[in-house]
Amino acid sequence: MTTAITRDDVAHLARLARIAMTDDELDHLAQQLDVILGAVARVQEVAAADIPPTSHSLDLSNVYRPDELVPSLGAEAALDAAPAAEDGRFRVPRILDEEA
Amino acid sequence: MNPLLTATATELAAKIAAREVSAVEVAQAHLDRIAEVDEKVHAFLHVDTEGALAQARRVDSGEFTGPLAGVPLALKDVIVTKGVPTTAGSRILEGWVPPYDATIVERMRAAGIVVLGKTNMDEFAMGSSTEHSAYGPSRNPWDLTRTPGGSGGGSSAAVASYQAPIGIGTDTGGSIRQPAAVTGTVGAKPTYGGVSRYGLIAFSSSLDQAGPCARTVLDAALLHEIIGGHDPRDSTSIDAVVPPVVAAARQADVTGMRVGVVTQFKGDGYQPGVLARFDEAVAMLEKLGATVEEVSCPHFDYALPAYYLIAPSEASSNLARYDAMRYGLRVGDDGERSAEEVMAATRDAGFGAEVKRRIILGTYALSAGYYDAYYGQAQKVRTLIGRDFASAFERVDVLVSPTTPTTAFTLGERVDDPMAMYLADLCTIPSNLYGGPALSLPCGLSDDGLPVGLQIMAPVQADERMYRVAAAVEAALGSDKLLARAPQL
Numbered sequence: 001m002t003t004a005i006t007r008d009d010v011a012h013l014a015r016l017a018r019i020a021m022t023d024d025e026l027d028h029l030a031q032q033l034d035v036i037l038g039a040v041a042r043v044q045e046v047a048a049a050d051i052p053p054t055s056h057s058l059d060l061s062n063v064y065r066p067d068e069l070v071p072s073l074g075a076e077a078a079l080d081a082a083p084a085a086e087d088g089r090f091r092v093p094r095i096l097d098e099e100a
Numbered sequence: 101m102n103p104l105l106t107a108t109a110t111e112l113a114a115k116i117a118a119r120e121v122s123a124v125e126v127a128q129a130h131l132d133r134i135a136e137v138d139e140k141v142h143a144f145l146h147v148d149t150e151g152a153l154a155q156a157r158r159v160d161s162g163e164f165t166g167p168l169a170g171v172p173l174a175l176k177d178v179i180v181t182k183g184v185p186t187t188a189g190s191r192i193l194e195g196w197v198p199p200y201d202a203t204i205v206e207r208m209r210a211a212g213i214v215v216l217g218k219t220n221m222d223e224f225a226m227g228s229s230t231e232h233s234a235y236g237p238s239r240n241p242w243d244l245t246r247t248p249g250g251s252g253g254g255s256s257a258a259v260a261s262y263q264a265p266i267g268i269g270t271d272t273g274g275s276i277r278q279p280a281a282v283t284g285t286v287g288a289k290p291t292y293g294g295v296s297r298y299g300l301i302a303f304s305s306s307l308d309q310a311g312p313c314a315r316t317v318l319d320a321a322l323l324h325e326i327i328g329g330h331d332p333r334d335s336t337s338i339d340a341v342v343p344p345v346v347a348a349a350r351q352a353d354v355t356g357m358r359v360g361v362v363t364q365f366k367g368d369g370y371q372p373g374v375l376a377r378f379d380e381a382v383a384m385l386e387k388l389g390a391t392v393e394e395v396s397c398p399h400f401d402y403a404l405p406a407y408y409l410i411a412p413s414e415a416s417s418n419l420a421r422y423d424a425m426r427y428g429l430r431v432g433d434d435g436e437r438s439a440e441e442v443m444a445a446t447r448d449a450g451f452g453a454e455v456k457r458r459i460i461l462g463t464y465a466l467s468a469g470y471y472d473a474y475y476g477q478a479q480k481v482r483t484l485i486g487r488d489f490a491s492a493f494e495r496v497d498v499l500v501s502p503t504t505p506t507t508a509f510t511l512g513e514r515v516d517d518p519m520a521m522y523l524a525d526l527c528t529i530p531s532n533l534y535g536g537p538a539l540s541l542p543c544g545l546s547d548d549g550l551p552v553g554l555q556i557m558a559p560v561q562a563d564e565r566m567y568r569v570a571a572a573v574e575a576a577l578g579s580d581k582l583l584a585r586a587p588q589l
Contacts, residue, residue: 014460094438
């Protein structure tokens with residue numbers, strides 16, 4: 001299964017991924033993704049229905065550690081690299097629309 | 101050249117321990133070398149002169165002992181360092197100074213290793229040439245018009261140009277082994293989970309693994325042993341002792357070992373000189389007392405496409421953290437734009453073309469309607485590759501192949517052709533998908549005069565086997581003498 005990927009598809013994916021791409025970027029990427037998807041679609045030639053998927057090479061699940069208090073980073077160090085901070089908190093742009 | 105620069109890490113540590121030379125002198129010699137040649141190579145993004153000399157003074161005061169105490173190291177800039185800038189080769193982390201150290205950095209400091217600085221890499225370790233670094237490419241010391249491989253081209257180029265005897269790389273699809281192969285150095289990817297990922301900036305969490313770069317197999321093993329072992333801060337860290345890699349590197353004997361040659365990794369697309377050196381290395385293994393047989397791993401042909409679905413899928417999720425809110429770049433925050441608009445503008449400005457390409461590819465592969473056909477299928481291929489390894493290791497102790505199909509390619513040659521770039525990792529990807537260890541060491545020069553790498557792949561948690569084989573090949577072929585044939589910078 002390969003589906004030609006359109007410029008609109010890429011624009012939709014870019015919105016989902018929160019990347020504000022220019023029109024030129026979208027055009028260029030649509031062409032490249034078509035080539036790449038054509039190549040990676042080869043995985044569909046082999047894997048059969050009775051093969052279980054592998055997400056991870058280690059046979060691990062639910063790794064626990066003791067529930068003990070340990071020192072953490074601290075607010076000052078955590079805020080040190082913030083693009084903007086105010087009153088000991090991260091300062092961020094508005095998250096709601098004006099009319100909301 | 102100053103003999104302190106050409107010495108191995110093992111030799112330097114012995115001289116420092118015997119007080120024949122001070123750790124400060126050794127560090128200074130390497131800092132001087134960086135000042136002299138790195139304008140040409142561009143291996144380093146940040147040189148930590150003060151930090152290196154301070155650590156060297158602590159070694160000289162007797163605070164640390166151990167097999168690599170006082171030895172300088174080049175650290176890939178994807179490993180976080182407290183108080184030292186860390187960018188992962190990305191504009192989005194320009195100027196970021198992490199508030200904590202990676203576990204492997206803590207372990208290296210405690211072992212008296214002197215970190216000289218942070219090395220160049222493809223952005224977020226996505227690439228095979230360092231050309232996707234936001235800070236410009238590194239160059240191959242063998243030929244400055246060629247790439248040193250990637251993503252860890254900076255660490256390998258630093259080691260190959262005597263700017264550091266050892267380095268740290270990270271390997272998601274070959275980013276330690278492929279640069280090692282094309283720069284004539286040694287690089288090892290440990291078993292997944294063998295080295296802590298705490299403080300390794302995530303690209304593809306089920307594949308990423310840090311490991312050693314060096315000029316000799318023994319030096320790589322010594323560094324492997326220091327950084328390896330269980331870390332409760334990484335829940336995918338294996339709770340077991342480090343395989344006896346140093347003892348194996350010293351043993352260097354392949355008598356009675358069974359070596360499998362992967363039939364899938366030869367033929368069309370492989371440079372004749374690469375195949376010739378590979379065949380000679382295999383013949384040498386037989387001469388040294390190993391038995392050699394061909395082993396077919398049919399699903400290795402599908403490793404590359406599976407990887408280019410799994411890794412971008414995981415990356416699209418991992419890189420969501422660069423949201424312009426808590427650290428890193430923020431652009432367009434004019435008081436009018438919403439958080440979402442600022443986020444999207446920042447990610448457009450802060451990520452390079454390859455990172456965007458992979459995020460979009462991963463977003464697509466994980467989308468409703470495409471998940472089963474792409475990401476789901478790739479995970480099934482991953483199972484089949486694991487089965488290929490399992491059945492191979494019933495017959496042989498290690499598998500071997502060329503590390504890369506060709507020698508170092510020229511800057512600009514593949515940068516706008518993603519599929520051509522991806523082919524550089526053809527032979528290295530299967531071990532990442534399987535989780536087993538794999539190592540590359542030099543096995544001679546191709547017809548073009550450039551280094552060729554021999555890859556040795558071992559079963560999960562049997563890292564010692566690849567060191568044992570590699571050390572035997574190194575001694576027989578004089579692989580550790582190869583770099584002396586590189587042109588003077």
